[in-house]
Amino acid sequence: MPKVGMQPIRRAQLIEATIRTINKYGYADTTVSRIARTAGLSVGIISHYFGGKDSLLEATMQHLLFSLHRDLADNLREASTPEERLDAMIETILGPEQNQSEVVTAWLAFWAQVPFSDRLERIQNIYNRRLLSNTRHVLKQLGVTNRVDTLAELIAAFIDGYWLRSVLSHQVADPSEARAMVRDMIRSHL
Amino acid sequence: MPKVGMQPIRRAQLIEATIRTINKYGYADTTVSRIARTAGLSVGIISHYFGGKDSLLEATMQHLLFSLHRDLADNLREASTPEERLDAMIETILGPEQNQSEVVTAWLAFWAQVPFSDRLERIQNIYNRRLLSNTRHVLKQLGVTNRVDTLAELIAAFIDGYWLRSVLSHQVADPSEARAMVRDMIRSHL
Amino acid sequence: MPKVGMQPIRRAQLIEATIRTINKYGYADTTVSRIARTAGLSVGIISHYFGGKDSLLEATMQHLLFSLHRDLADNLREASTPEERLDAMIETILGPEQNQSEVVTAWLAFWAQVPFSDRLERIQNIYNRRLLSNTRHVLKQLGVTNRVDTLAELIAAFIDGYWLRSVLSHQVADPSEARAMVRDMIRSHL
Amino acid sequence: MPKVGMQPIRRAQLIEATIRTINKYGYADTTVSRIARTAGLSVGIISHYFGGKDSLLEATMQHLLFSLHRDLADNLREASTPEERLDAMIETILGPEQNQSEVVTAWLAFWAQVPFSDRLERIQNIYNRRLLSNTRHVLKQLGVTNRVDTLAELIAAFIDGYWLRSVLSHQVADPSEARAMVRDMIRSHL
DNA sequence: CATGAATGAGAGTTCATTCAT
DNA sequence: GATGAATGAACTCTCATTCAT
Numbered sequence: 001m002p003k004v005g006m007q008p009i010r011r012a013q014l015i016e017a018t019i020r021t022i023n024k025y026g027y028a029d030t031t032v033s034r035i036a037r038t039a040g041l042s043v044g045i046i047s048h049y050f051g052g053k054d055s056l057l058e059a060t061m062q063h064l065l066f067s068l069h070r071d072l073a074d075n076l077r078e079a080s081t082p083e084e085r086l087d088a089m090i091e092t093i094l095g096p097e098q099n100q101s102e103v104v105t106a107w108l109a110f111w112a113q114v115p116f117s118d119r120l121e122r123i124q125n126i127y128n129r130r131l132l133s134n135t136r137h138v139l140k141q142l143g144v145t146n147r148v149d150t151l152a153e154l155i156a157a158f159i160d161g162y163w164l165r166s167v168l169s170h171q172v173a174d175p176s177e178a179r180a181m182v183r184d185m186i187r188s189h190l
Numbered sequence: 191m192p193k194v195g196m197q198p199i200r201r202a203q204l205i206e207a208t209i210r211t212i213n214k215y216g217y218a219d220t221t222v223s224r225i226a227r228t229a230g231l232s233v234g235i236i237s238h239y240f241g242g243k244d245s246l247l248e249a250t251m252q253h254l255l256f257s258l259h260r261d262l263a264d265n266l267r268e269a270s271t272p273e274e275r276l277d278a279m280i281e282t283i284l285g286p287e288q289n290q291s292e293v294v295t296a297w298l299a300f301w302a303q304v305p306f307s308d309r310l311e312r313i314q315n316i317y318n319r320r321l322l323s324n325t326r327h328v329l330k331q332l333g334v335t336n337r338v339d340t341l342a343e344l345i346a347a348f349i350d351g352y353w354l355r356s357v358l359s360h361q362v363a364d365p366s367e368a369r370a371m372v373r374d375m376i377r378s379h380l
Numbered sequence: 381m382p383k384v385g386m387q388p389i390r391r392a393q394l395i396e397a398t399i400r401t402i403n404k405y406g407y408a409d410t411t412v413s414r415i416a417r418t419a420g421l422s423v424g425i426i427s428h429y430f431g432g433k434d435s436l437l438e439a440t441m442q443h444l445l446f447s448l449h450r451d452l453a454d455n456l457r458e459a460s461t462p463e464e465r466l467d468a469m470i471e472t473i474l475g476p477e478q479n480q481s482e483v484v485t486a487w488l489a490f491w492a493q494v495p496f497s498d499r500l501e502r503i504q505n506i507y508n509r510r511l512l513s514n515t516r517h518v519l520k521q522l523g524v525t526n527r528v529d530t531l532a533e534l535i536a537a538f539i540d541g542y543w544l545r546s547v548l549s550h551q552v553a554d555p556s557e558a559r560a561m562v563r564d565m566i567r568s569h570l
Numbered sequence: 571m572p573k574v575g576m577q578p579i580r581r582a583q584l585i586e587a588t589i590r591t592i593n594k595y596g597y598a599d600t601t602v603s604r605i606a607r608t609a610g611l612s613v614g615i616i617s618h619y620f621g622g623k624d625s626l627l628e629a630t631m632q633h634l635l636f637s638l639h640r641d642l643a644d645n646l647r648e649a650s651t652p653e654e655r656l657d658a659m660i661e662t663i664l665g666p667e668q669n670q671s672e673v674v675t676a677w678l679a680f681w682a683q684v685p686f687s688d689r690l691e692r693i694q695n696i697y698n699r700r701l702l703s704n705t706r707h708v709l710k711q712l713g714v715t716n717r718v719d720t721l722a723e724l725i726a727a728f729i730d731g732y733w734l735r736s737v738l739s740h741q742v743a744d745p746s747e748a749r750a751m752v753r754d755m756i757r758s759h760l
Numbered sequence: 761c762a763t764g765a766a767t768g769a770g771a772g773t774t775c776a777t778t779c780a781t
Numbered sequence: 782g783a784t785g786a787a788t789g790a791a792c793t794c795t796c797a798t799t800c801a802t
Contacts, residue, residue, distance in 0.1 A: 006765065026306035028218040032793060042767045047794055105305055112302035114358055115295055116216035124358060153355070154348070154371050161351020165343070168304055168314060181344050184378040185371070196782065222776060232784045237777060386761070406686035408598040412797060422763045427798060485685055492682035494738055495675055496596035504738060533735070534751050538724070541731020545723070548684055548694060561724050561755070568754040576786065602772060612788045617773060 010049050011059070013039050018060040023102040027109035032056075058119050061110045064103065065127050071097050072134070082141035086186075087179055089134060093159055094166075094173040104167045131156055144189050151189050155182055200239050201249070203229045208250040213292040217299035222246075248309050251300045254293065255317050261287050262324070272331035276376075277369055279324060283349050284356075284363040294357050321346055334379055341379050345372055390429050391439070393419050398440040403482040407489035412436075438499055441490045444483065445507050451477050452514070462521035466566075467559055469514060473539050474546075474553040484547050511536055524569050531569050535562055580619050581629070583609050588630040593672040597679035602626075628689050631680045634673065635697050641667050642704070652711035656756075657749055659704060663729055664736075664743040674737045701726055714759050721759050725752055 017039035021030045024038075032053050036043045050056040075088035075095075092098065098107075114120045135152040144151060159178065166173035207229035211220045214228075222243050226233045240246040265278035265285075282288065288297075304310045325342040334341060349368065356363035397419035401410045404418075412433050416423045430436040455468035455475075472478065478487075494500045515532040524531060539558065546553035587609035591600045594608075602623050606613045620626040645658035645665075662668065668677075684690045705722040714721060729748065736743035 010765090026303060028303070029306070031791080033791090043793085044767060044795080045765085048765075053793065108302045108305075111354075111358065112298045113216060113218070115298075116219070128355075128359070150367065154352070154367070157351035157355050158344070158348040159351065160354055161347035161349065162344070164301075164350055164354060165318075165347050168301065169318070177340060177344070181375070184375065188374040188378060200782090221774080223774095233776085234778080234784060235782090238783075243776060390761095406683060408683070409686075411795085413795095423797085424763060424799080425761090428762075433797060488682045488685075491734075491738065492678045493596060493598070495678075496599075508735075508739070530747065534728070534732070534747070537731035537735050538728040539731065540734055541727035541729065542724070544681075544730055544734060545698075545727050548681065549698070557720065557724070564758040565751070565754065568758060580786090601770085603770085613772085614774080614788060615786085618786075623772065 007049065010041070010045065013041065014046060014049060014056060015060045015063045017041075018056055019064070019102045019106045022060075022109050023105040026105075027113065030057075058117075058123075060106065061120055061123055064106060064110070065123055067103075068092070068098060068127065069130065071095075076134075082138050085138050086142070086182065087175075089131075089138070090159060090179050090182060091175050093163055094175040094178055096172075099163075099166070099173055108164075108167060128156075139186065142186060142190075144186060146189060151185065155185055158182065158185065197239065200231070200235065203231065204236060204239060204246060205250045205253045207231075208246055209254070209292050209296045212250075212299050213295040216295075217303065220247075247303075248307075248313075250296065251310055251313055254296060254300065255313055257293075258282065258288060258317065259320065261285075266324075272328050275328050276332070276372065277365075279321075279328070280349060280369050280372060281365050283353055284365040284368055286362075289353075289356070289363055298354075298357060318346075329376065332376060332380075334376060336379060341375065345375055348372065348375065387429065390421070390425065393421065394426060394429060394436060395440045395443045397421075398436055399444070399482045399486045402440075402489050403485040406485075407493065410437075437493075438497075438503075440486065441500055441503055444487060444490065445503055447483075448472065448478060448507065449510065451475075456514075462518050465518050466522070466562065469511075469518070470539060470559050470562060471555050473543055474555040474558055476552075479543075479546070479553055488544075488547060508536075519566065522566060522570075524566060526569060531565070535565055538562065538565065577619065580611070580615065583611065584616060584619060584626060585630045585633045587611075588626055589634070589672045589676045592630075592679050593675040596675075597683065600627075628687075628693075630676065631690055631693055634676060634680070635693055637673075638662070638668060638697065639700065641665075646704075652708050655708050656712070656752065659701075659708070660729060660749050660752060661745050663733055664745040664748055666742075669733075669736070669743055678734075678737060698726075709756065712756060712760075714756060716759060721755070725755055728752065728755065 014035065017035050018030065021035045021038050025034060032046050033043050035056070036046060039045075046053065046056055050059060072089065072092040075092045076085060079085040079088040098104070110120060111124070114124045132149075132152050135155055136148050139148050139151055139155075158181065162178050162181075163173060204225065207225045208220070211225045211228050215221075215224060222236050223233050225246070226236060229235075236243065236246055240249060262279065262282045265282045266275055269275040269278040288294070300310060301314070304314050322339075322342050325345055326338050329338050329341055329345075348371065352368050353363060394415065397415050398410070401415045401418050405411075405414060412426050413423050415436070416426060419425075426433065426436055430439060452469065452472045455472045456465060459465045459468040478484070490500060491504070494504050512529075512532050515535055516528050519528050519531055519535075538561065542558050542561075543553060584605065587605050588600065591605045591608050595604060602616050603613050605626070606616060609615075616623065616626055620629060642659065642662040645662045646655060649655040649658040668674070680690060681694070684694045702719075702722050705725055706718050709718050709721055709725075728751065732748050732751075733743060
């Protein structure tokens with residue numbers, strides 16, 4: 001009997017190789033042959049485990065999203081006060097885990113592809129809605145009663161923009177600066 | 191009798207066609223043949239006027255940047271007070287001119303490509319530095335003395351993030367909301 | 381305790397699956413994986429029992445030929461007069477046994493492959509010679525003395541053509557019509 | 571301006587190369603790269619002029635059919651009596667023009683593919699109907715009144731079978747033998 | 761005995777580029 | 782100044798075969 005239980009291992013290997021390949025060559029120059037070489041596997045394996053390149057790319061974005069949510073959940077678990085919860089959210093997005101070069105370039109690439117793929121857009125919408133929902137919850141706990149939705153949206157805009165700029169300027173984001181800013185934003189709305 | 195002075199006309203035609211093609215098919219599926227067809231010209235013309243696809247893409251990003259600066263200059267010219275200058279900056283980035291679907295997808299695509307092209311990165315840096323410099327100038331005029339650099343960076347982050355989110359959510363950005371937010375951000379720092 | 385004597389069972393299974401696969405997808409799109417799936421077995425089994433795809437295809441043609449000869453022998457055994465023997469031959473080729481959809485498409489596919497495989501050609505020659513020899517024998521018994529070889533060849537041509545046309549037109553061959561025709565052909569030569 | 575009017579030339583070149591490639595390697599091993607090499611052109615040219623391999627194969631069968639009809643028309647034009655017309659038909663199918671090795675293998679290959687392609691089947695049906703219609707017409711002129719349809723079908727079967735057997739046995743068909751046979755078949759029906 | 765994971769050669773197709781016109 | 786026919790490298794995907802289990 002052949003080796004069994006390889007599927008989850010191979011799928012993880014290939015997703016990780018996809019992220020690294022996007023980071024090295026860019027989305028447009030990410031080929032199955034480069035992904036396979038990065039994974040140390042043969043080209044045929046991608047069709048074998050994912051059916052095709054598109055499915056692998058989609059699974060990769062789903063993986064990025066899942067990792068983000070897992071990190072967020074981990075960070076929130078250790079937070080008890082609303083303030084800590086807010087910090088946990090900022091820390092999750094701007095912290096080291098989500099700001100490894102590989103992860104960051106892949107995220108950016110996928111965002112640029114979102115307008116051209118319904119499936120990617122759906123995945124992106126899930127991320128967006130959860131983040132806003134979490135933020136609104138925290139804001140209410142912090143005593144914001146007015147225009148909670150708008151403030152949540154503005155904070156999300158700030159955090160995403162802060163992340164984007166740190167990516168494009170090769171700088172590691174400094175969560176503490178962002179944290180202070182977000183607190184100011186909230187204070188103005190109390 | 192050969193037509194003369196076609197170069198600027200053809201180059202503009204092709205750059206505009208490139209933006210529209212990226213908007214329609216995405217960066218990864220933008221081919222010279224599609225660009226040429228969109229422009230109503232032949233494929234050969236791209237090598238003729240740009241030397242190759244990469245040069246055309248680079249020229250296109252340069253064009254986007256140039257347009258943004260021209261719009262900014264136009265908007266600033268009509269502003270007399272520092273408050274008006276700040277509004278002009280927000281309006282330039284979030285206003286209708288820079289938020290046509292075509293322009294927006296192209297910007298996003300180029301941002302995702304920045305990490306893989308020194309030339310694109312250089313162009314992106316110019317945009318960034320000018321925007322920050324303009325912002326710092328306005329902030330000082332508005333009486334901010336403390337941590338001007340940081341605030342300028344945070345405002346830029348917010349505006350970019352606000353733009354990015356409106357792009358990804360298919361919504362037209364509402365500059366007035368952003369304007370109020372930026373004013374709050376500044377007020378907190380006075 | 382290993383199962384023994386599986387070889388003939390597996391070989392028969394795979395040959396039958398090959399015939400069905402050719403019938404479903406055509407010779408050019410008959411893959412080992414499809415054959416294996418049709419047989420309800422794994423891909424590896426084909427190399428195990430046949431050494432490779434080509435050998436399996438060859439064995440399949442040999443099987444078709446063998447079945448035809450077996451049917452012919454069966455039918456001839458029940459025939460006592462020369463007339464009955466002639467009918468038995470026609471019935472064998474045009475009768476229901478050899479005109480199941482699966483068998484028919486496979487035969488056609490193999491005929492088209494004959495010019496490209498010495499082994500297939502050899503198999504095809506054996507079929508041809510036996511059929512002609514049988515026919516000549518019957519013709520002589522029926523009293524044909526003149527140009528027996530030619531007449532046998534012409535009858536064979538007619539029967540093969542009749543079969544071919546019924547295959548291509550999705551019609552089940554009607555042996556009675558062919559039988560009458562062959563009798564006419566023979567009568568003309570007496 | 572580039573060379574113009576190449577389309578009919580290139581299409582003819584590629585169709586001829588397809589016939590030769592099928593003859594050399596068989597239908598299943600006819601690849602676009604082999605066709606292109608045979609034509610002395612590059613692989614890309616096939617997509618350029620035919621859109622894909624399937625279209626080229628279809629166009630090739632259509633070409634074979636068209637050639638047959640053209641030969642038939644040519645031969646019929648020189649025939650004045652019904653007897654001559656009958657001979658012209660036999661001569662067309664069994665004569666040298668349609669029995670070049672290349673043409674013959676391609677025909678056989680396409681016949682084997684007919685059950686798997688609606689388009690090929692349609693083309694094959696056209697051939698079949700025209701041949702039968704021509705035959706019936708001649709039969710009536712020759713005074714056959716009884717079961718004309720059946721006789722036409724039987725004659726067609728004989729001619730096709732005769733052709734098929736000469737193909738498979740590497741022998742050049744001898745139309746005179748077939749001619750005599752067909753006359754006998756008709757005489758039996760008068 | 762039998763599996764199916766893994767391979768890599770080769771398939772069809774696409775594409776940026778060249779160049780004769 | 783402009784064309785688009787032609788190229789061939791590179792792409793994604795398929796497939797027969799191998800082999801550890």
